[in-house]
Amino acid sequence: MARHLIRLSGSGGQGMITAGIILAAGASVLEGKKAIQSQSYGPEARGGASKAEVIISDEEIYYPKVMAPDVLVALTQEAADKYSKDLKQGGILILDDLMVKTAPKGDWKVYMMPIIRTAAEKVGKAMVANVVTLGALNEICGFVKPETLEQAVLSRVPKGTEELNKNAISAGIELAKAAKAK
Amino acid sequence: MAYDYSKYLRAGKIPHIWCPGCGYGIIMKSMIRAIDGLGWDKNEVVMTSGIGCASRLPGYIDANTLHTTHGRSLAFATGVKVANPKLKVIAMGGDGDMTAIGGNHFIHACRRNIDITCFVFNNYIYGMTGGQYSPTTPKGSRATTAPYGNSDNQFDIAQLAMGAGATFVARTTTYHAVPMEKLMKQALEHKGFSVVEIIAGCPTGYGRKNKLASPAGMIEWQKDHSVAIAQWEKMSDEEKAGKFPIGVLHEVNKPEYVEAYDANVGLS
Amino acid sequence: MAKKVKFLQGNEAVCEGALYAGCTFYAGYPITPSTEVAEVLAARLPKIGGRFIQMEDELAAMAATLGGSIAGKKSLTATSGPGMSLKMENLGYGYLTEVPCVIVNVMRGGPSTGLPTGPGQSDVMQARWGTHGDHPCIALTPSTVQEQLNETVRAFNLAEKYRMPVILLTDEIIGHMREAVEIPEPGDLPVIDRKRPTCDPKDYLPYKPEADGVAPMADFGSGYRYHITGLNHLPDGFPSNDGKLAQADEIRQQKKVDDNYDEIVVVDEMMCDDAEILIFAFGSTARSAKEAVQMARAEGIKVGLLRPLTIWPFPDKHLAKYAGKVKRVIVPEMNLGQTALEVERVMKGQPAVEGIFQIDSEPINPVTILNKIKGGK
Numbered sequence: 113m114a115r116h117l118i119r120l121s122g123s124g125g126q127g128m129i130t131a132g133i134i135l136a137a138g139a140s141v142l143e144g145k146k147a148i149q150s151q152s153y154g155p156e157a158r159g160g161a162s163k164a165e166v167i168i169s170d171e172e173i174y175y176p177k178v179m180a181p182d183v184l185v186a187l188t189q190e191a192a193d194k195y196s197k198d199l200k201q202g203g204i205l206i207l208d209d210l211m212v213k214t215a216p217k218g219d220w221k222v223y224m225m226p227i228i229r230t231a232a233e234k235v236g237k238a239m240v241a242n243v244v245t246l247g248a249l250n251e252i253c254g255f256v257k258p259e260t261l262e263q264a265v266l267s268r269v270p271k272g273t274e275e276l277n278k279n280a281i282s283a284g285i286e287l288a289k290a291a292k293a294k
Numbered sequence: 295m296a297y298d299y300s301k302y303l304r305a306g307k308i309p310h311i312w313c314p315g316c317g318y319g320i321i322m323k324s325m326i327r328a329i330d331g332l333g334w335d336k337n338e339v340v341m342t343s344g345i346g347c348a349s350r351l352p353g354y355i356d357a358n359t360l361h362t363t364h365g366r367s368l369a370f371a372t373g374v375k376v377a378n379p380k381l382k383v384i385a386m387g388g389d390g391d392m393t394a395i396g397g398n399h400f401i402h403a404c405r406r407n408i409d410i411t412c413f414v415f416n417n418y419i420y421g422m423t424g425g426q427y428s429p430t431t432p433k434g435s436r437a438t439t440a441p442y443g444n445s446d447n448q449f450d451i452a453q454l455a456m457g458a459g460a461t462f463v464a465r466t467t468t469y470h471a472v473p474m475e476k477l478m479k480q481a482l483e484h485k486g487f488s489v490v491e492i493i494a495g496c497p498t499g500y501g502r503k504n505k506l507a508s509p510a511g512m513i514e515w516q517k518d519h520s521v522a523i524a525q526w527e528k529m530s531d532e533e534k535a536g537k538f539p540i541g542v543l544h545e546v547n548k549p550e551y552v553e554a555y556d557a558n559v560g561l562s
Numbered sequence: 563m564a565k566k567v568k569f570l571q572g573n574e575a576v577c578e579g580a581l582y583a584g585c586t587f588y589a590g591y592p593i594t595p596s597t598e599v600a601e602v603l604a605a606r607l608p609k610i611g612g613r614f615i616q617m618e619d620e621l622a623a624m625a626a627t628l629g630g631s632i633a634g635k636k637s638l639t640a641t642s643g644p645g646m647s648l649k650m651e652n653l654g655y656g657y658l659t660e661v662p663c664v665i666v667n668v669m670r671g672g673p674s675t676g677l678p679t680g681p682g683q684s685d686v687m688q689a690r691w692g693t694h695g696d697h698p699c700i701a702l703t704p705s706t707v708q709e710q711l712n713e714t715v716r717a718f719n720l721a722e723k724y725r726m727p728v729i730l731l732t733d734e735i736i737g738h739m740r741e742a743v744e745i746p747e748p749g750d751l752p753v754i755d756r757k758r759p760t761c762d763p764k765d766y767l768p769y770k771p772e773a774d775g776v777a778p779m780a781d782f783g784s785g786y787r788y789h790i791t792g793l794n795h796l797p798d799g800f801p802s803n804d805g806k807l808a809q810a811d812e813i814r815q816q817k818k819v820d821d822n823y824d825e826i827v828v829v830d831e832m833m834c835d836d837a838e839i840l841i842f843a844f845g846s847t848a849r850s851a852k853e854a855v856q857m858a859r860a861e862g863i864k865v866g867l868l869r870p871l872t873i874w875p876f877p878d879k880h881l882a883k884y885a886g887k888v889k890r891v892i893v894p895e896m897n898l899g900q901t902a903l904e905v906e907r908v909m910k911g912q913p914a915v916e917g918i919f920q921i922d923s924e925p926i927n928p929v930t931i932l933n934k935i936k937g938g939k
Contacts, residue, residue, distance in 0.1 A: 133740060137569035140742035149569075149740040174852035175928050176739045304789075307800065337785050342629075353789055353800065358782040360632065361791035361801075362625065363655050369622035373629020373637070374782060376615050377587045381633065381783045399625075402618035552613075559608035 114170055116255055117178045120245070121163040121195045122187030122208075127242030130268065132164030135246060138256045138264030139168045148176045161191045168255055183253055185245055187227065192216050206249060208241075223252065223291045230283050240280035243269075247284020252292065258285075302326045302336070304356050311350050313421075315501075315509025317468035317494030321415060322351055324471055325384075328478035340383045342371040344391040347422050347496075348415035351386060365396025368403040371410050379409070379552045384482070386413040390420045390428040393449050397429070404458035407486045408551035412460075413478070414451050414489065417496035425499035436503040455489040456544045462488035463544040467516035468495065470540065480542065486550050493520070493538075566745040572710045572737040573598035573640075576666055576730065577606060579714025580638050582746060583753055585664075586612030587635035589626035591619055591645060594678045595734040596668035599640035620648035624665070628656050631663045632790065634781030636718055640666035642734075643685055644675060646692065653727055654693030655792045660769070660779070660815070662721035662756055664714065666730045668737040669845075669896075671923050680923025681734035683845055683896035689729050690874050696812055698819035700826055701729040701874040703844040707741035712751065713871060719754040720826060724818045725776050731873060733896070735846035735925055759786055769811070770797035775818045819875055828871040829880040833859060837866030839935055840888040842881065842905050844870050847894050847926050854931035865935055876904045886912040892934055894918035894926045 118135070120128040132149045140147035151164045165178040183204045186192035188211045196216040199205060205220045208227045215222050225248060231241040243265055250261050262281055269277045303326075312318045329339065339357040343349035345364035352359035358381070362370045371385040385403075392400050392414045403410060419437060420426040427437035429449040437444060455463045462484040466474040474492065481488035495501060495512030506512050519537050521529065526539035549557075556562040570578065576599050580588075588607060590600040604614040612635070617623040623639050630637035641649060646667045656663060669685050671677030685692075689701045700720050704713040714730055721728040757778040759766050768788045771777045777797075780786030793801035794808035802808070819826060830848075833855060834840065843851035848869040858865045868884070870877045884891070890913055893902040902917045909915060918934055920926050 133569065136740060137742075141567050141569050147569075147742065150735070150738065174849040174856070175925070176735060176846070176849060177925055179927065179929075336787060338783055340782050353791065356787055358787050359789045360629075360782075361789065361793070363651055363792055366621060366625045366652060369617065369625030369652075370629040370632075372615065372617070372622070373587070373589055373626030373631075374633045375629075376589075376613050376626070377630035377633035377635040377637070378781075378783055398618050399622055402622070555613065555615075561608050561611065561613070 116168045116183065116253070117181045118166040118168070118183045118255070119163055119178055119181040119195055120166070120185045121161060121191035123191065124160060124162045126187050127239070128162060128185070128187070128245075129164040131242040131246050132166045134264045134268050135250075135255065136166045136168065137268070138260045142260045142263055143256055145170060146173050148173050150176050161188065161194050163191065163195055183249070185249055187211055187241065187245070189213060204252065206245075206252065223248075223288070225287045225291050227284070227287065230287055231280060235276065235280045235283050237276060240276060243277050243280035244284040244287070247281035248288040248291075249284070251285045251288035297327060299323060299326055302330065302356055303354055307354050310354055312347060313498045315495070315497040315512075316347070317417065317513070318348060318351065318415060320468040320471050321413070321474070321492050321494060322354065324474040325413070325478055326355070327475045328482060331475070331479055332482060334382055338380065338382050340371070340374055340381045342367045342374070342383065342385045344387040344396055345422070346388040346391045346420070348386055348388040349391060365391050365394070366399060367391065368396065368399040368410065368412065372403060372406075372408055375408055375410055376552055382482070383410045384413065385410055386415065388421070388428075389414065389416040389418065389430040389451065393429045393451060393454065401454070401458035404455050404460040404487055404489070406551040407459060407461050407548050409485055409487070411481045411484070411488045411490070414491045415494050416451055416491050417494045417500060419496050419500040421496045421499040425503060435500070437500075438503075451491040452489070452543050455491075459487075460489045460544070461486035461546050461548050462542070464489070464542045465491045465493070465538065465540045467493040467520050467540060469513045469516040469520070477542065484545070486548060566747075567742050568745055569740055570707055570743045571598060571740045572707045572732065573668065574602055575707045575710035575743050576640070576714045576732075577602040578743070578745060579711040580664070580718070581606060581610065582711070582751065583636060583715045583718035584755070585636045585638045585718065586610065587627070587630035587637040588612075588614045588639065589617050589623045589630060589637070590639050591617055591623045591641065593620070593642045593645045595670055595737050596640040596642050596645075596666060598737075599666055603638070620645040621651060624649040624652035624656070627663050627665075628652060628659075628661045631661050632782050634784065636722070637663045638666070639663070640668065642668050642670045643672040643682070646685060646688060650693040654695060654697070656727040657693065657697035657815070658695070658792055658794070659790050660725045660777070661727065662725050662779070663727050664717045664721055664730060665727060666714075666732065669731065669733040671921060677923040679734070681846060681896060681925060682921065682923070683733055683847060684900065684921065685731065686873060686897065686900040689731050696816070698726060698816045699729070699874040700724070700726065700819060700872070701731045702871055703731050703873045704736060704871065705845055705848045705869065707736065707739065708743050709871065710736060711743055711746075715751050715753065719752060722754045722756040723776070724822070725756060725779055726815075726818070729874075731845070733845050758784070763787065767797045768799045769795060771814060775814060775821065823875060823879060826872055827875060827877050827880065829877045830869040830871060831880070832867040832869065834866035834868060834884070836864050837888055839863065839865040839890045839892065840884050841865065841867045841931065842891060842893045842901065843867065843895065844873055844901070847896055850926045850928045851894060851931055853928035854935060857928060857932045858935045863935060873901065876908070878908050881905065881908045885909045889913060890916060892916045892918065892931070894920075894931050894934075896920055896926065
């Protein structure tokens with residue numbers, strides 16, 4: 113039975129918590145899996161390292177916190193250093209190449225990719241870095257069907273930004289394909 | 295013909311608990327005449343109070359009456375009024391209840407300008423607990439907890455209400471039983487938060503310790519030290535010393551809290 | 563028809579439950595980690611004709627909540643430990659005057675300001691004994707976001723039925739985590755409204771109980787003019803200094819709850835039938851315990867979980883079945899042993915209670931519980 117432990121991290125305001133909610137909502141509401149989203153909640157949620165955690169499972173989830181994640185996304189150096197400590201051996205580490213200069217050392221599959229730059233330059237808005245992240249993350253890990261992800265994203269974003277967000281998902285998928293090909 | 299108070303009093307609840315010579319009976323009678331004069335339906339009248347001698351008043355009145363915790367009269371009243379704005383809500387309490395332990399509720403009720411009428415019975419002392427100094431006890435006065443004379447500064451309740459945003463503020467005394475009724479009517483009719491401060495004598499808790507033992511003497515003191523606001527405004531600072539103005543001290547129109555809320559959230 | 567499923571935060575689910583139960587009035591004061599309840603209801607209540615007010619402090623919030631209920635509206639307030647401490651004065655008033663309402667306490671670390679953003683379960687005894695004087699108490703402890711919704715509905719129902727304040731004693735973990743929640747359709751869950759008088763107003767006695775121990779309650783403004791006081795009072799609502807009558811009335815109030823244990827107390831028993839080791843856990847800690855039970859069962863250890871959804875009244879009857887039957891009892895909780903005292907009282911040393919007490923602002927890890935299970939005495 114599959115159980116995925118996912119941690120999305122960055123600095124407060126990068127939208128990692130929203131990304132976690134979208135992913136978990138898609139998996140549960142749209143695909144009928146069990147999913148839980150929780151977050152670090154504290155002064156650090158306003159700047160500083162922040163994290164959202166998602167568990168997706170075919171079975172009931174009791175303990176809601178992620179003990180040792182299978183996957184970590186980190187959009188800042190601080191988040192990468194702080195939250196990679198308990199990343200599972202053989203786990204997946206997705207990093208932003210602009211903000212993370214030194215990848216933490218460990219027995220992990222590391223994907224270093226230009227998430228923030230892609231959002232800002234290619235998609236046209238740095239704000240959608242979290243949706244680019246989701247596109248890339250789901251392409252690499254396949255947590256939900258691509259159409260589920262799109263539906264989940266579109267149900268949570270402001271009206272009038274649908275195209276922007278679709279482009280962000282596609283850009284993320286492209287990044288992941290390119291990274292996997294390396 | 296003498297006014298018949300019985301239709302507003304609850305049968306069997308009198309005699310009241312107030313001491314002989316207490317001014318609160320005068321206040322209760324003025325209040326009854328004011329409400330009666332407005333022709334209000336008793337079923338729609340809600341009276342709330344906190345703890346203390348003044349706060350026992352609602353228990354005697356045939357209305358919807360809520361004797362709450364110390365100082366919280368206005369907080370309960372606010373809940374009642376917001377939940378059902380059709381009700382005519384009157385909150386009351388003494389100087390300690392409203393401006394010490396209930397001071398925060400008092401200033402915020404003023405600020406909101408919610409349509410509640412607040413009667414503050416100011417007898418300069420905590421009466422029910424036996425004569426401890428309150429936020430309005432004059433400097434130098436004796437109280438059981440001020441055996442050397444009170445060293446605290448005093449609240450001016452009317453000024454406090456104005457400063458906090460009440461849109462109708464009046465002051466009267468138990469000497470002025472008839473004008474009190476008129477002021478109360480004006481306050482009850484005012485749309486928004488109205489405050490009437492009523493100076494009253496506590497012969498037992500305050501008078502005995504401060505050489506004002508006679509209830510009649512305390513009422514005379516009120517007469518001698520109060521000045522109608524129109525005259526007050528013409529007086530010099532020297533003439534004002536030791537005296538206080540009575541009458542309608544402040545009246546403005548501002549949006550009422552619940553109406554403003556309803557309009558703002560699309561409820562009206 | 564497919565159920566409507568929403569992905570909700572625990573605190574949002576409380577709001578869904580409140581609205582389902584018919585709540586139309588909220589008075590509160592902002593405090594972490596409960597604030598989302600106020601934020602959501604500030605937006606939602608006006609849409610159904612209800613009102614929201616942010617009061618000047620926690621005492622006022624509790625007072626206004628009771629005032630709203632006295633005016634006839636189902637009323638809610640939400641807070642956390644420091645606010646709960648302040649609410650105690652008027653909560654006590656609510657018990658003595660028998661005013662239905664629901665208080666949500668999203669527990670955090672404490673005492674005092676403590677650990678505002680971290681979880682705790684240290685307010686169990688406060689919920690029961692926090693206000694002065696003796697009084698009955700109902701407190702519910704959800705473990706899932708779905709239960710946040712359902713138990714809020716139940717809290718309102720119990721408050722209305724037994725005419726008393728009811729506490730939803732949840733915690734920061736359940737309050738802030740998100741899960742998929744089935745939104746009930748009208749009729750899916752029972753919704754109970756308080757008994758209101760039907761007699762002639764002149765015959766109305768606001769504290770004269772009917773056969774069920776509960777007196778009908780009139781809304782202020784409904785034509786039944788009556789007196790409510792925080793002094794001990796007679797059936798007519800007016801104060802009395804008669805200590806014997808005060809005692810009889812307090813006992814009557816306590817009996818409203820005691821006599822209805824079977825309806826009020828809900829307990830989820832997981833794998834208890836053949837259990838040699840019993841875990842007693844509530845709220846978010848029960849989730850850790852469930853995980854631990856599954857891990858232990860996978861290793862062939864006979865362990866079960868007794869999870870109260872009602873912590874007050876304490877689930878004595880449910881727990882007592884296992885006294886003398888199980889070899890060990892383990893009580894994990896995010897405090898220094900509050901419910902463990904109650905478990906000890908019920909088990910009477912058969913067996914002795916082993917605690918896992920943690921107040922470090924972290925949830926109790928299932929592995930910690932598993933280790934205790936495997937570690938023997």
